[in-house]
């Protein structure tokens with residue numbers, strides 16, 4: 001092939017912020033742009049197309065976008081001086097929430113595209129190149145988006161699979177129902193087809209994604225299907241050894257889903273189930289639709305079905321009206337449940353959400369102090385949970401090479417990262433590793449026996 005015949009390679013850089021939905025979407029954007037000759041690069045400096053996939057969940061996340069755009073303005077100007085064009089796209093939840101405002105505040109941006117319009121990226125980018133037409137695309141048609149995007153290209157043995165988008169829960173602190181729109185479940189057949197395609201490319205562990213993933217519901221030839229039915233169907237897909245899902249809402253933990261945790265061995269014994277607060281009074285003000293007692297009861301049902309299930313959660317401290325007593329109820333809930341890991345955030349006032357207008361906004365210093373106390377307790381629990389694995393033998397799905405020569409890494413059933421000495425041909429297999437050491441974030445161990453390696 002001569003140079004003139006070779007398709008022109010353009011460089012694409014995508015920076016991803018926020019949740020796993022954005023990670024999944026960034027991969028879809030990369031896939032939809034590949035046929036146009038865009039190849040991903042690891043840094044923005046020499047990229048022809050830069051996409052910021054943004055998060056709007058807390059104020060700081062939004063601020064990051066504008067400071068990043070400041071840096072890109074300089075980069076774009078430098079490249080322009082050298083005679084090369086750079087296209088800057090803002091995607092994700094800030095794009096959805098602030099559309100036109102971004103174009104006004106940051107003229108460096110060529111295109112703003114919301115999460116439901118990614119399938120239109122090739123056309124939108126071509127229009128930008130010709131300087132005509134739509135510059136802001138932010139409509140809500142999730143079914144169209146999924147149908148129009150190419151089948152995912154797997155990278156490695158674990159993959160995300162988006163099954164549900166949007167949220168109808170309207171927690172009073174949260175922007176997601178506004179940035180991601182109404183709850184939408186992808187049809188069962190389409191999810192299964194995507195799972196089969198991923199398994200065929202070597203994926204062994206699937207994490208189903210959705211803002212309210214356990215609210216997924218669908219139709220089959222025989223009638224309504226629940227989220228548990230979807231998991232059961234996915235467990236039968238050849239090659240899939242492990243299933244996980246995130247993020248769940250406590251009120252959607254139905255009896256059949258809880259029971260499935262005791263019945264389906266492929267469903268991993270680890271669940272991220274956000275509680276937000278241990279005070280029922282605050283939960284009511286948050287419009288969470290459950291009390292602290294309801295949450296503890298859900299955990300008891302899960303543990304009855306699957307005694308070794310490990311739990312993770314999210315907390316917000318300093319929600320409007322939160323008193324020291326409310327906060328102590330949160331600490332008490334942490335002690336009662338015992339978490340393997342958790343995320344905790346200081347409440348961030350989001351314009352347009354009901355909580356932003358509530359009385360009793362908590363002083364920043366008070367909130368910081370509570371966050372530090374909560375962090376300390378959760379860190380202690382996480383270290384204890386990891387240390388409790390020492391001398392146990394855990395089935396580890398091998399994902400790839402570790403940091404040290406001769407080392408491999410994988411995941412335990414409880415989503416811990418595990419390092420051990422082994423050969424690269426173990427990738428994709430589930431092997432027994434005897435755990436000998438732990439830190440707050442990972443485990444170390446030794447391969448038990450190559451003969452006991454299962455497929």
Ligand code: SAH
Pocket residue numbers: 057058173174175176210211212247248249274276314315316345346347348349350
């Ligand atoms: N759909 C998921 C995730 C929502 S966003 C769920 O319902 O749990 C992830 C986490 O961000 C939330 O669980 C919450 O703990 C946190 N969060 C959301 N809005 C926030 C806000 N305004 N301030 C601080 N934390 C927030």
Ligand code: SF4
Pocket residue numbers: 167168169170171174175176177211212249
């Ligand atoms: Fe936000 Fe609540 Fe919906 Fe989760 S359930 S996305 S916290 S509104």
Ligand code: F3S
Pocket residue numbers: 017018019020021022054055056057092093175176179180
């Ligand atoms: Fe952020 Fe949007 Fe996810 S606001 S947390 S990227 S759904």
